[in-house]
Amino acid sequence: MIAIRQTANDNGNMRILLVEDQADLARHVKRALERSDHEVTLAVDGPSGVAAATGRHFDLVVLDLNLPGFDGLEVMRRIAPIDARPRVLMLTSRSEIGDRVTGLKSGADDYLTKPFAMEELLARVEALGRRVLPGVDSKVLTTGNLSLDIVRRRLVRDGQSVELSPREFELLQILMREPGRIFSRGELFERIWARSHAYETKTVEIFIMRLRKKIDQPGQASLIETVRGIGYKLQSAG
16 A cells, blocks of 8 residues: 555545444544545445445545444455555454454554544544645655655665664654654554554564664654653654
8 A cells, every 4th residue: 555546635635435333423523524624425334335435436434343234344355456445544442452453454544442532533534634645655755864665665864774674664664654643552563563462562662762773863852752651753854
């Protein structure tokens, strides 16, 4: 999922498919997205979600995992062959950790755990929307003095090549795709190590420390900021 789909409007507004069977939640989410000037289509089960996604183009699918008909993972499997497949934001319960990992490995771009604040949902949607704006080349991610080539799996800092291990590369790629966004330690662990049990705090901390040694400039503040009690974020350029 490297190619950018040039479908979002210049102002970042998107065509969004919301697949959610809980009527009250669906109504509130749809209203919040529409207030942010997104165009929203609602589907209430797996089959109608697939029918909508294959019947017209959407920039983003906000997809509940626990759906009638068939679940969100099956929806993802059935829409995978679509040309210019939309981004997918999964909605999961706290008990669906294993499915969340499976969904990320199956191609979901992000997940949000229920219950969630509407502001958090809108922030995740906005972040995913930035990835589909015209004029952005997602094959090379650039933040400040860092340039990460996704295809060649190569990092350049200030014109100098920097060697990264596979795990370091995956971690930096996640952070660079959304500079300024705070990632929890648990989310980073799930995305990179794809484990369904409780995350290992020390594992994430060790790889953050390794990355800092490779990308930070001596005597300057780290590009990867620790957000106390939450996780980490990559400093935005400028």
